[in-house]
Amino acid sequence: MARASRVDRAAQPQAGPEPEAPAAVDDLHRVPRGSAAGETRALDRLIHERVRLGIVSALAVNDKLSFIELRKLLDTTDGNLSVHARRLEDGGYIRCTKSFEGRQPKTEYQLTKAGRQALESYVTHMEAVIASVKRG
Numbered sequence: 001m002a003r004a005s006r007v008d009r010a011a012q013p014q015a016g017p018e019p020e021a022p023a024a025v026d027d028l029h030r031v032p033r034g035s036a037a038g039e040t041r042a043l044d045r046l047i048h049e050r051v052r053l054g055i056v057s058a059l060a061v062n063d064k065l066s067f068i069e070l071r072k073l074l075d076t077t078d079g080n081l082s083v084h085a086r087r088l089e090d091g092g093y094i095r096c097t098k099s100f101e102g103r104q105p106k107t108e109y110q111l112t113k114a115g116r117q118a119l120e121s122y123v124t125h126m127e128a129v130i131a132s133v134k135r136g
Helices: 002-011 023-027 050-060 067-074 078-090 113-135
Strands: 094-101 104-111
Touching: 050 067, 050 078, 050 094, 050 104, 050 113, 067 078, 067 104, 078 094, 104 113
Parallel strands: none
Antiparallel strands: 094 104
16 A cells, blocks of 8 residues: 555656755855865865764874774764764775774774875865855
8 A cells, every 4th residue: 555655646746846055055065266275176075074074173183092082072872983983994084993902902093194184175175165155
């Protein structure tokens, strides 16, 4: 029965195309022309997400942080931190080192050169967006 209702809904005419996003929303994903960055480019989605930006930012001001320190600092769950840290590691933005202290496993993270450059670029981009909004 549920299949029939899905088919019925799919057969109904749609309301039309989605309206375009306002320019202000679209501008959040590009550096404004004439900005310090000098060109329009896409926002770095890898570090734009809140937890990933928190990880990269925390590591930018600390030589290294343990998994537990990051989890407490970002007030997130083990699973959430683990998934986001893995994405950053796969992207080459952070380095993960696993070791033991006695019998306890210890995971530590460090920001890579590429991660530092990506954060600096991201901050420059966001500063340009903010300046554009203020002028706007």
